[in-house]
Amino acid sequence: MDEFAKTSRRAFLRGSAAVAAGTVAGQAAAQGAPDPAITELQDWASYLGVGVDETPYGLPIKFETDVVRRNVAWLTASPISSINFTPIHALEGTITPQGCAFERHHSGAIELSKDDYRLMINGLVDRPLVFTYADLERLPRENHVYFCECAANTGMEWAGAQLNGAQFTHGMIHNMEYTGVPLRTLLAEAGLDAAGDLTDKWVYVEGADASSNGRSIPMEKALDDVLVAFKANGEALRMEHGYPVRLVVPGWEGNMWIKWLRRIEITDAAVESREETSKYTDLHEDGVARKWTWVMDAKSVITSPSPQMPITHGPGPLVVSGLAWSGHGKITRVDVSIDGGVTWETARLGKQGDAKALTRFYYDMDWDGSEMLMQARAMDDTGYVQPTKDQLREMRGENSVYHNNCIQTWFVNEEGVAENVEVS
Amino acid sequence: MSKSLNLFLPAIGGTALMLGGAYGFTSRDYAEQKIESLEIQVEQSTSTAADAVANSRAAEAEIERLAAERDELQVIAAAGGGLTQPAPVAETVYGLGREALPEEIAAWDVDVLPDGRGLPVGSGDVWTGEELFVEQCAACHGDFAEGSGNWPVLAGGFGTLSDEDPVKTIGSYWPYLSTSWDYINRSMPFGNAGTLSADETYAIVAYILYSNDLIDDDFVLSDENFMDVELPNADGFVLDDRADTEYTVWRTEPCMTDCKDGVEITMHASVVDVTPETEGDAQASMTEHAAGTDAAAEGAEGAIDPALIEAGQGAFRQCSSCHEVGENASNRTGPELNGLLGRTIGSVDGFRYSNVMRDAGEAGDTWTAEALEAFLTDPRGTMSGTKMAFRGVRNPEDIAAIIAYIQSVGTE
Structure with missing residues (x-):
């Protein structure tokens, strides 16, 4: 073989290697030998499956056992007064299945039956009332999809990148379709003439569990969109989410969504309970704390790729998937950056945003296999733009614990492995 | 219908109408944008070649479909409800629920206000x-x-x-x-x-x-x-001021290109290394499940009644804020309970016992079912000076169940 032929053969090999790589990235890879998954008769294609009497109520198939709630043991003193995290990295669409939706209890999840359930309305009302579960089912009801986010979601990240996974950094959230009676309907049953001027009145709500978690809600919100809910995603609430009845306070911090709701009291002042003074107040750098920070501001996170969801397929088409939400209203736009916030492109919304509910966004890209610093930035219909962590720290310091809605950064290396980082 | 409630309702109705309108408007915008782009497509395709005629017909059909969708959305928007039509507002009360008795209110309404x-x-x-x-x-x-x-x-x-x-x-x-x-x-x-x-x-x-x-x-x-009595930090709080201090600053058109000079990673979560091992978690939960099954199987052979174990698992909740039992159990506020029956009292490594527990152990006493029963019935009466801040199991039936449960999962 002469020199020219050798050179050109090497050039050809280099060229074809590049073409082959391009093929892997662009289209299906060529199959060398026939795939036994196709050519050989498989057990499942021959033997019989499970009958309809096997599974009266189904759980996910065994291959999905890693899509579960997880907790971070060092966060709290006891798992009974603690929180776990929704596996948002592994979910799609917007509705959170109840079985893996995060839980937060102060004295454990309790078993309270419908028969034992009572709801009292007292205080500044014309007629203090007691409702049974059956009573609630006779009042006109509505269906709404809302997100419920713990005010402490992303709270471990104030001082720096700490937990490696969207589940841990952003998983104190779920999004369900609730069925319930508007709170204003129940208040009308009790009558509010006795309360006089409603503009300075409060609705104190309290749970039936041992923590009797109680929060004060201003009357204006109570009469607006608060629901007394008894179903989620079409079925009964789960024990851990307040079965048989919980409060739904759209767009506001999850601690106010009282579970096992047993009492509603109209008052002329906030009760200033433990959960609205010593907790769920936001301590700033100067030692002064913000209180009554109820609304959850606009926020977003890329759920995949993320530390628990590395890119395993190599360069080529890549679906970047994420969630955005705002307690003020609808998500109108999400921008995505793959260079740590130098340049941004507008993502595609999975569907038009619903007010105070999760919105799915996609950024469909052709990954060239180089390192990325991935970020998402949400905007809502008030024009609010999700801030960076530095912007938040400048305003509040690092000890605020609650309401961290900063832009999150995932570093993705050339192997597709993702990590939680902070960038300049 | 309460008079005062009505004061608010026009405002709420107004909001609903406005939101409904906004939804209809946005949807209409979307439909119209789509119609516009399709109309451009129609123009382009008709002007190019005859084989595009079929496409343009499809596009016209799509225009018709979208227009129908738009009209439908307008009807919903005009109804004022957006996607969910609001529950009716009663002219009078529904009369559901019964009057709360003073004794009942006294039992539940125990909150204390700042004044x-x-x-x-x-x-x-x-x-x-x-x-x-x-x-x-x-x-x-x-x-x-x-x-x-x-x-x-x-x-x-x-x-x-x-x-x-x-x-x-x-x-x-x-x-x-x-x-x-x-x-x-x-x-x-x-x-x-x-x-x-x-x-x-x-x-x-x-x-x-x-x-x-x-x-x-x-x-x-x-x-x-x-x-x-006034607490020192009574004046240490301000009302939520995000609307003034933050929203005014962050409601701006965001930067899209050349937003900063360069980017450097300033911190890695992997350096802190505090994330739970997720694979390990999944395995642990599966192992736990398998262990539970084994214990139940053991019970079925006559060792311990599975129903009793199950009851004990529930009753153990009153212990579990301080005690762990089962695989990987460790000392918490109280000592771990694996192998408790037959174990020398006060003998778990690394747990700081009260004197009474340590003395009992040094005297060679062990935890028998009888000793446990007596202790759980009246902790302080039985072991005066114990650090266990628990007043005892109220229901005597729970004690046998708790012991059965500890035995079933707490094998070393």
Whole structure:
């Protein structure tokens, strides 16, 4: 073989290697030998499956056992007064299945039956009332999809990148379709003439569990969109989410969504309970704390790729998937950056945003296999733009614990492995 | 329909209408945009070639379909409800629910407001409070309210709120004393809520104030002098001011290109390394499940009644805030309970026992079913001086079940 032929053969090999790589990235890879998954008769294609009497109520198939709630043991003193995290990295669409939706209890999840359930309305009302579960089912009801986010979601990240996974950094959230009676309907049953001027009145709500978690809600919100809910995603609430009845306070911090709701009291002042003074107040750098920070501001996170969801397929088409939400209203736009916030492109919304509910966004890209610093930035219909962590720290310091809605950064290396980082 | 409620309802109705309108409008915008782009497509395709005629027909059909969708959305928007039509507003009440009796309201309406409303008559002194605190609270909060492990610190921390690591206690952070009375009375002790009398609650609150150096040791707290005690951080709070301080700044058109000069990674989560091992978790939960099945199988062979174990698992919840049992169980507020039956009393490595437990162990005593039954029925009566701040299992049937459960999962 002469020199020219050798050179050109090497050039050809280099060229074809590049073409082959391009093929892997662009289209299906060529199959060398026939795939036994196709050519050989498989057990499942021959033997019989499970009958309809096997599974009266189904759980996910065994291959999905890693899509579960997880907790971070060092966060709290006891798992009974603690929180776990929704596996948002592994979910799609917007509705959170109840079985893996995060839980937060102060004295454990309790078993309270419908028969034992009572709801009292007292205080500044014309007629203090007691409702049974059956009573609630006779009042006109509505269906709404809302997100419920713990005010402490992303709270471990104030001082720096700490937990490696969207589940841990952003998983104190779920999004369900609730069925319930508007709170204003129940208040009308009790009558509010006795309360006089409603503009300075409060609705104190309290749970039936041992923590009797109680929060004060201003009357204006109570009469607006608060629901007394008894179903989620079409079925009964789960024990851990307040079965048989919980409060739904759209767009506001999850601690106010009282579970096992047993009492509603109209008052002329906030009760200033433990959960609205010593907790769920936001301590700033100067030692002064913000209180009554109820609304959850606009926020977003890329759920995949993320530390628990590395890119395993190599360069080529890549679906970047994420969630955005705002307690003020609808998500109108999400921008995505793959260079740590130098340049941004507008993502595609999975569907038009619903007010105070999760919105799915996609950024469909052709990954060239180089390192990325991935970020998402949400905007809502008030024009609010999700801030960076530095912007938040400048305003509040690092000890605020609650309401961290900063832009999150995932570093993705050339192997597709993702990590939680902070960038300049 | 209440008169006062009506004051608000026009405003709510207005909001709903507006939101409904906004939804319809946005959808209409979307439909119209799509129509526009399709109309351009129609123009382009008709002007190019004859083979595009079929496409343009499809596009025209799409235009018709979208227009119909738009009209439908307009109808929904005009109805004022957006996607969910609001529940009807009753002209009169539905008359559901029954009147709450005064005794029922008294039983449940026990919250205490910052101005002292809701406080019952009663009193308690610092020294009574100390005894109660050591007995009922110290297991988690420490003898001097200094906290234990991850449990809340209740005393001290003064002047730390602007530090790098602020210590937020009742003394240093809480704005109102009413909150501590209300919370202790309703929600404490952890796992035994609602069992303190009014006088006991006053005494415990007095002891916490004393631990914070806010009162002298001869102070007797009562409903009469309650409002005289002011907490130091009463003025340490401002109302939510995000609308003025943040929203005005962050409601801007965001930067899309050349937003910063360069980017550097300033911190890696992997360096901190505090993330739980997720694969390990999944495996652990599966192992746990398998272990449960084994135990049940063992019971089915006649060793322990599975129903009793199951009952015990439920009853064990009253123990589980302090004790762990089963695989990977470790000492928490109380010692781990693996292999408890037959184990020498006070013998778990690394647990700081009370003298009474240590002495019993040194004397060679072991935990028999009888000894456990007696201890769980009346912990302090049986082992005077035990650190276990638990008043005993109320239901005698639970004791056998708890022991069965510990035996079933706590094999070493």
